[in-house]
Amino acid sequence: MQPTATVLVYSDDSNTREQVRLAAGRRPAPDVPFVEFVECATPDAVLRELDRGGIDVCVLDGEAVPLGGMGVCRQIKDEVFNCPPVLLLMGRPQDAWLATWSRADAAVTLPVDPVEFASSLASLLRHKRLLSA
Numbered sequence: 819m820q821p822t823a824t825v826l827v828y829s830d831d832s833n834t835r836e837q838v839r840l841a842a843g844r845r846p847a848p849d850v851p852f853v854e855f856v857e858c859a860t861p862d863a864v865l866r867e868l869d870r871g872g873i874d875v876c877v878l879d880g881e882a883v884p885l886g887g888m889g890v891c892r893q894i895k896d897e898v899f900n901c902p903p904v905l906l907l908m909g910r911p912q913d914a915w916l917a918t919w920s921r922a923d924a925a926v927t928l929p930v931d932p933v934e935f936a937s938s939l940a941s942l943l944r945h946k947r948l949l950s951a
Contacts, residue, residue, distance in 0.1 A: 823851045823943050824872050826902075828858045828887060829879035834907065834928070835859075838877050841932040847940035850947070861885045861893075868898050875942045876904045880913065881928060888913075888920040895921040903942040905935075 827838045835857050845852045856873065858864045867873060876894070878887030891904045906922035907930065908914070917925035923945075924938045 821851045823853050823874040823946075824856060825853050825939070826856045826858060826864065826867055826873045826876045828861070828864045828876065828882060828890060829907070830859050830882045830884075831879065832859075834879050834881075834930075837930040838907075838935070841930045841935040842939055843936065846936040846943070850940045850943040853939075853943075861890050864890055864894070868894060868901075873902045874946050875939065876902050877939070878904055878906055878922075879928075880906050880908045880917070880925075888916050888922070891920040891922050903946055905938055905942055 825842065827835050829835050839855055842853055856867055858867060864876070878891050880887040887906055891906060894901050895904070903923040906917045906920065906925040907928050908917055908925050909928055911927055914925060924942055926934050926938050
């Protein structure tokens, strides 16, 4: 059985969560594991899943309501021991400075571009694998 990576996807919008799943596919790159998704529509659900453990990468929607992914990112980077890497979905490229403020490990713009997203996700999965080795 091949290893899998667990990717948490936070957005209050089910269409955004679907865009993420479709852009990543079953495997974002040949040299990374297959991915399984855990979907969260609320910040509380994100915290519960992170407390449970086993999350390899978080994908957070910066445009989520009532609490955007940037705020959630900053919170989990402060509060979660060994916080997984975070890929932030931003509404505008000009928000890159906010992604830095939130301590996201990578950021891409919405709507999700499949090539850019898969490349960023694969990069975070590779980095996570190197840190775990």
